[in-house]
Amino acid sequence: MSRQTRTLLAAMLEQPRRWQYGYDLSKQTGLKSGTLYPLLQRLNEGGLLEAKWQDPQVPGRPPRHAYRLTAQGLGFARELRTDEVVHAWPAGARA
Amino acid sequence: MAGGCTRVRPEIQRRIAQALAEHAGRVMPDAEWADAMRFEVQEIEDDGEALHWAMGCVLAGYREGAMIALQAKPARWLFAIVMLGLAWREFFAPLLTLAYKLGDAPLARLLGRLTPGDDYRRFIPLMDATPLWIQAMWVMSAVLLIAAAVALLWKKRAAFGLFASAMLLEIAGTLISRQIPAYHAAFAFTSFHWMRDVAIPAAQIVSPVLMAVALWAMTERTPRSSS
Numbered sequence: 001m002s003r004q005t006r007t008l009l010a011a012m013l014e015q016p017r018r019w020q021y022g023y024d025l026s027k028q029t030g031l032k033s034g035t036l037y038p039l040l041q042r043l044n045e046g047g048l049l050e051a052k053w054q055d056p057q058v059p060g061r062p063p064r065h066a067y068r069l070t071a072q073g074l075g076f077a078r079e080l081r082t083d084e085v086v087h088a089w090p091a092g093a094r095a
Numbered sequence: 096m097a098g099g100c101t102r103v104r105p106e107i108q109r110r111i112a113q114a115l116a117e118h119a120g121r122v123m124p125d126a127e128w129a130d131a132m133r134f135e136v137q138e139i140e141d142d143g144e145a146l147h148w149a150m151g152c153v154l155a156g157y158r159e160g161a162m163i164a165l166q167a168k169p170a171r172w173l174f175a176i177v178m179l180g181l182a183w184r185e186f187f188a189p190l191l192t193l194a195y196k197l198g199d200a201p202l203a204r205l206l207g208r209l210t211p212g213d214d215y216r217r218f219i220p221l222m223d224a225t226p227l228w229i230q231a232m233w234v235m236s237a238v239l240l241i242a243a244a245v246a247l248l249w250k251k252r253a254a255f256g257l258f259a260s261a262m263l264l265e266i267a268g269t270l271i272s273r274q275i276p277a278y279h280a281a282f283a284f285t286s287f288h289w290m291r292d293v294a295i296p297a298a299q300i301v302s303p304v305l306m307a308v309a310l311w312a313m314t315e316r317t318p319r320s321s322s
Binding site for chain 2: 023036
């Protein structure tokens with residue numbers, strides 16, 4: 001799994017039940033749109049992320065695509081985080 | 096890049112951003128995701144940032160379009176055929192050497208006609224000087240290329256790894272063989288030939304690199320079968 005995917009999952013895990021937008025995720029993760037959207041699409045295809053259209057908050061603007069982790073994605077992201085924490089610990093501390 | 100964009104007037108930046116976002120929406124294969132990217136530009140207040148965002152969207156659109164095309168059966172078959180062609184190239188020198196060492200003159204002559212100069216005999220000093228382990232590297236590279244072609248046709252993620260390993264072996268073998276004095280004698284030509292001296296060597300460098308990039312992108316998109 002790529003570093004960018006891990007970064008995105010970690011960012012989405014911070015507010016797991018909240019619907020988030022592409023631009024906000026980009027600012028949060030530092031990922032450019034050219035990287036972010038293919039990742040979001042891939043995670044969506046893999047069932048780790050759900051997407052929905054939200055009505056515009058400002059009249060006259062188009063609807064907005066919002067994202068959040070699915071239950072499967074949440075479990076996967078948590079597992080990934082635990083795995084990273086365990087691997088980041090020195091071997092002696094783990095024993 | 097940001098510095099360059101700040102020199103352009105904000106309203107022009109916004110107009111370019113909108114145009115790019117529209118273009119990205121057209122080239123992105125999936126309509127829902129195309130709209131998602133396109134509409135998001137309007138939520139970005141800063142014109143320069145909107146422009147950068149839209150440029151990324153164009154990149155994403157083309158990348159996704161290319162990925163879809165590369166995933167298609169004709170593209171995979173084309174790549175597999177090119178890989179088999181590369182495998183044949185890897186097998187060629189060991190096969191010619193084998194034919195020569197076994198004294199199979201008809202086969203050596205036949206293969207020699209496919210070499211620059213059309214005569215295998217000028218390669219005899221090189222074939223005598225090339226150690227067996229370098230030939231083994233090329234054979235191994237050919238085997239890996241065939242495996243990569245099969246993996247690609249079966250949509251296996253291993254295709255990239257196999258192809259990259261084959262290319263590394265090929266490059267290592269070629270670089271080492273070029274240290275052999277007989278190599279330069281075998282490939283010394285009195286006159287310059289654009290196709291032989293420039294176009295073919297350039298294609299031999301560029302095409303595997305492009306193929307490796309495409310394979311990497313293709314396998315990145317292929318879901319892991321284990322998860």
